[in-house]
Amino acid sequence: MRILITGAAGMVGRKLVARLGKDGTLNGRKIAALDLHDIVPPQAPALEGVNVAIHTGDLAASGATQRLVASRPDVIFHLAGVVSxxxxxNFDLGYRVNLDGTRALFDAIRLADFVPRVVFTSSIAVFGAPFPDIIPDEFHPTPLTSYGTQKLMGEALLADYSRRGFFDGIGIRLPTICVRPGKPNKAASGFFSGIIREPLSGQEAILPVPRSVVHTHASPRSAVNFLIHAAGIDGASVGPRRNLTMPGVAVTVGEQIEALERIAGVEAVKLIREEPDDTIWAIVQGWPTRFEARRSRELGFVAEESFDDIIRAHIEDELDGRLRCRD
Amino acid sequence: MRILITGAAGMVGRKLVARLGKDGTLNGRKIAALDLHDIVPPQAPALEGVNVAIHTGDLAASGATQRLVASRPDVIFHLAGVVSxxxxxNFDLGYRVNLDGTRALFDAIRLADFVPRVVFTSSIAVFGAPFPDIIPDEFHPTPLTSYGTQKLMGEALLADYSRRGFFDGIGIRLPTICVRPGKPNKAASGFFSGIIREPLSGQEAILPVPRSVVHTHASPRSAVNFLIHAAGIDGASVGPRRNLTMPGVAVTVGEQIEALERIAGVEAVKLIREEPDDTIWAIVQGWPTRFEARRSRELGFVAEESFDDIIRAHIEDELDGRLRCRD
Known part of the structure; x- marks a missing residue:
């Protein structure tokens, strides 16, 4: 089993590499080679018996994707992309990386004449307001960002290239990944993770939106589970509609905070400071809230059952199972 | 008023040019210049007081679209494309013309820093089976052809470029254009027009599918009306969802034939020979049938009221109002 991962230096990429290293197998077959690509050099894990190769560069550069697929990987995880x-x-950069890079990869596979499983990380950013209360699987994607547009175009290519038999693709629309590890960032969605991550480490966190905001989350661990599951799923059972909205936990911000209190106590919750921000609030109001995700659930994709589970996954995976703050 | 038309040598393009020549105005303004582009030289109409320029070549060729938009047209009708x-x-040709050509045109406008109305002809081929009985405006596009995929990607670009303010775009998803003038062709959809056009000219026509097949049609005249209406519509009233499913007349093949009998008599209908073709039948079963088209109707797009009207439009526009065969 030979695996290629683009975007291997990103948060989800690193966790996928760690998981594959731990498992040693994918789809029941021993991993013999792991090709890791990113625009910056990904860390190379030391894995006994696995031939790990590091590749860096711009996927849209001439010849880059041809070299990447020359080893004819069995499974390609295409995670690379610039964020929303x-x-x-940066309009040009986004289209170059997210659209041209994706198309270059897909075309390199097509022209190399082998048929790998390709798992492509799309995003719920393909959807744009207004929405019904629960977004069904058949709801039309009308993105309100260039990122969402580029992901939608990648989805369209993936479905067509799969239909043509150039590869066997599965696109997974990730919900918001929460709790994101690491430092706070300036993403408008950052507070969804921040109001959990910071208090669990004894730090103050800002909540810029009302507690009534509903949003759908899955843990980084679930994101990796989705990728692994997508690598092994039977393409015929998916049919021609190759892009699947992943399941997740839909909760209000208030419910996120109640879960935090159950797990880490009232002192943790006191570290959340409400500081309304009209700019963030305006952005968040354009985001989708709940998804039906019927097809992905039927196809065996599993997310957490509750936001409590999402917090517990963060404590286990990022805090060695320990809380700094418990009353 | 300066107008650019790509695909001006095609059937709809020629009819649009003729209509603009007859009207002499667009959006209430006198037409001063008409730039006509196609891969083959479009016919140049002799129009008093209008500066008509002919352009030929590949839109995706380096510099081609920059030259086309250098005159900063007020309205651009982007009809160019290779058919389904x-x-x-020809996979490469389809992506080159329908995707790369469209993107090159859109980027040339973006980089020339002017904000024209762009009218883009998309297609109901963005939809792929299975369908509900009536396809609502919010139904997801999951094309089952490369053509449909390329049109969907063009729609996504159009919406994003409009949202960004690079131009003011309207995408119109045309239903099947019927009655297509001219000779029978090998398109799987050819019989929808053939069973009307051939008998009206005293010729035999083949019907390869059951009379129960439901399909949505608009006349070439309506297609031109859609384009003209799209050129003048207020972008703000359309909002960010810039791609609109056009109205049409949804009828069974049996109802098409009943309309033919009402207008041209039973002798015309006798010229239709039923010759089932499993290949065509299989293709047709994957096509959408009826559309809600609520938004486009609310925005003032108007199609025929009945299939009788569609036949009458053909007789008026293509047969000088005369029938060869009437009993």
């Missing part, structure tokens, strides 16, 4: 804020701020 | 069958048969 960057794609909005 | 050709895009399916």
């Amino acid at each position: 804020g960057e794609a909005e701020a | 069958g050709e895009a399916e048969a």
Whole structure:
């Protein structure tokens, strides 16, 4: 089993590499080679018996994707991309990386004449307001960001290239990944993780929106589970509609905070400071809230059952199972 | 008023040019210049007081679109594209013309820093089976052809470029254009027009599918009306969802034939020979049938009221109002 991962230096990429290293297998087959690509050098894990190769560069550069697929990987995880804020701020960069890079990868596979499983991380950013209360699987994607547009175009290519038999693709629309590890960032969605992550480490966190805001979350661990599951799923059972909205936990911000209190106590909750921010509130109001995700659930994709589970996953995976703050 | 038309040598393009020539105005303003582009030289109409320029070539060729938009047209009708069958048969050509050509045009406008109205002809081929009985405006596009995929990607670009303020775009998803003038062709959808056009000219026509097949049609005249209406519509009233499913007449093939009998008599209907073709039947079963088209109707797009009207439009526009065969 030979695996290629683009975007391997990103948060989800690093966790996927760690999981594959721990498992040693994918789809029941021993992992013999792992090709890791990113625009910056990904860390190379030391894995006994696995031939790990590091690749760096711009996927849209001439010849880059041809070299990447020359080893004919069995499974390709295409995670590479510039994030939403960057794609909005830098129009050319977003289209170059997220659209041209994706198309270059897909075309390199097509022209190399082998048929790998391709798992593509799309996003719920393909959807744009207004929405019904629960977004059904058949709801039309009308993105309100260039990032969402680029992901939607990647989805369309993935479905067409799969239909044509150039590869066997699965697109997974990730919900918001929460609790994101690491430092606070300036993403408009950052507070969803921040109001959990910071208090669990004894730090203050800002809540810029009302507690009534509803949003759908899955843990980083679930994101990796989705990727692994997508790598092994039977393409025929998916049919021609290759892009799937992943399941998640839909909760209000108030329910997130109640879960935090159950797990970490009232002292943790006191570290959340409400500081309304009209700019963030305006952005958040354009975001989708709840998804039906019927197809992905039927196809065996599993997320957490509750936001309590999402917090517990963060404590286990990022805090060695320990809380700094408990009353 | 300066107008650019790509795909001006095609059937709809020629009819649009003729209509603009007859009207002499667009959006209430006198037409001063008409730039006509296609891969083959479009016919130049002799129009008093209008500066008509002919352009030929590949839109995706370096510099081609920059030259086309250098005159900063007020309205751009982007009709150019290779058709469904050709895009399916020639993968590279379809993506080059329908995706790269469209993107090159949109980028040339963006970089020339002016904000024209862009009217883009998309297609109901963005939809793929299975469908509900009536496809609502919010139904997700999951194309089952490369042509439909390329049109969907063009729609996504149009919406994003409009949202960004690079131009003011309207995408119109045309239903099947019927009655297509001219000779029978090998398109799988050809019989929808053939069973009307051939008998009206005293010729035999083949019907390869059951009379129960439901399909949505608009006349070439309506297609031109859609384009003209889209050129003048207020972008703000359309909002960010810039791609609109056009109205049409949804009828069974049996109802098409009943309309033919009402207008041209039973002798015309006798010229239709039923010759089931499993290949065509299989293709047709994957096509959408009826559309809600609520938004486009609310925005003032108008199609025929009945299939009788569609036949009458053909007789008026293509047969000088005369029937060869009437009993």
